[in-house]
Amino acid sequence: MEVHERWFVRPRTFVGLGLFLVAVVLPLFRQSGLHSWQTVFAEDGRIYTQQALRHGALASLLRGYAGYLQLTPRLLALGTPLLPLRDVAAYAAVAGTFVTALAAVFVYRESRSWIRWTPLRLAIASLVVVMPALGPENTANMTNVIWVVAATAPWALVSREEGPWDTSARAVVAFLAATSTALSVIFVPLAVGWALIRRTRSAAVVAAAFMGGLVEQGVVILFAQNTSLPRASNSVAEFRDELAVHVFAVFLIGTRWIQSLWAANWWLLVVAATVLVVAVFAVLFPGAGRRAQALAGAFLLYALVAFSFADLGRGTHLMGLRELSPRSGGSERYSVIPVFLMASAAAVLTDPRGEGGRRRVARIAAPLLVAQIVLVTLISFPTPTIRSEGPDWRASIANTYARGCHHAPSPRLVHVATNGMGTFMVTLPCRDLKP
Secondary structure (H helix, E strand, O other): OHHHHHHHHHHHHHHHHHHHHHHHHHHHHOEOOOOHHHOOOHHHHHHHHHHHHHHOOOOOOOOOEOOEOOHHHHHHHHHHHHOOHHHHHHHHHHHHHHHHHHHHHHHHHHOOOOOOOHHHHHHHHHHHHHOHHHHHHHOOOOOOHHHHHHHHHHHHHHOOOOOHHHHHHHHHHHHHHHHHOHHHHHHHHHHHHHHHHHOOHHHHHHHHHHHHHHHHHHHHHHHOOOOOOOOOOOOHHHHHHHHHHHHHHHHHHOOOOHHHHHHHHHHHHHHHHHHHHHHHHHHHOOOOOHHHHHHHHHHHHHHHHHHHHHHHHHOHHHOOOOOOOHHHOOOHHHHHHHHHHHHHHHHHHHOOOOOOOOOHHHHHHHHHHHHHHHHHHHHOOOEOOOOOOOOOHHHHHHHHHHHHOOOOOOOOEEEEOOOOOOOOOEEEEHHHHOO
């Protein structure tokens, strides 16, 4: 009997490892133009790699940027001083996809007590790897993994998986979310509320890890030099449009056709996306179990709060809606948390094996939700980014060395380009660029 059981466990393990490998590799091919592993994304070079090389990786670990702590990319940057500089692009790309693949595994496991149907849980987990909102700014880089980690934080806080390994994993994710973006402070009521409702040691440990991370985040904020963009003014009309387009429309149809639909009839896009989302959840809520309704309601509320804090905090004029271009430095990263939470809410409500799952709405809606996630992911998969047109990182290093370092002293500082717009240049001494 023991041998017989092993034959059933082993294929499942291989399937899991295969899916994990796909989750690591697939996003590497998402960027159009030059491959992601040939190019360096924005802060991956200008902030995290540069500071790790010039000031020391450990010394930079708790260093603030844009006024707050981003611990996850700092941890990933610990490996950059150990590599030849020419390999940093590949390392940063793979490190980023490796983290998102781990996040997918985490969501798949920790959501299983709330979403029992495997295809639905796989679909939700896939979103943290290849959701349309991740494309332009989160493709294969270290910098923006903070948004994926923050998006998974609610599942870390409310999971009912409480074994030793699950508790440890949930505590680590909760801590990393709190120390990766100051926006995670919005989840304090969820962390405290769930710990009080659940009243288990596991829930208390996870909540304590989250609060400890926020304390560390607060300390860094107090001493960090604020280098964030100047705050622009806010407009109620712009906020309405941006919520409808960047959250509701992206949730429904992905990112592929948003720009053309906005240009064709922006008002129709805003109204249609809002009405459809309200209608979908109006249909899904009745008949679902009370616990499913409560969790889905919390997720939807947090989807709105997360986007509101990001949009209004940055300023509606800076969110990039008018240009709506992936190369405009827009706001796709701010859609990651709300879109993921909306999809999670829909999954909780439609789980055909959960409370109220036998009702006709759930039986129909669950496979439709899986199909919708797969469809919009495939349609929106190829995406341009600010580094799609290069330059190739290795070529950029070689060209910079040839122009500025060939007969120069080794301490001389030179600027290595990471994109064609002249932004996020990496400033390093010639000795680091030497072939």
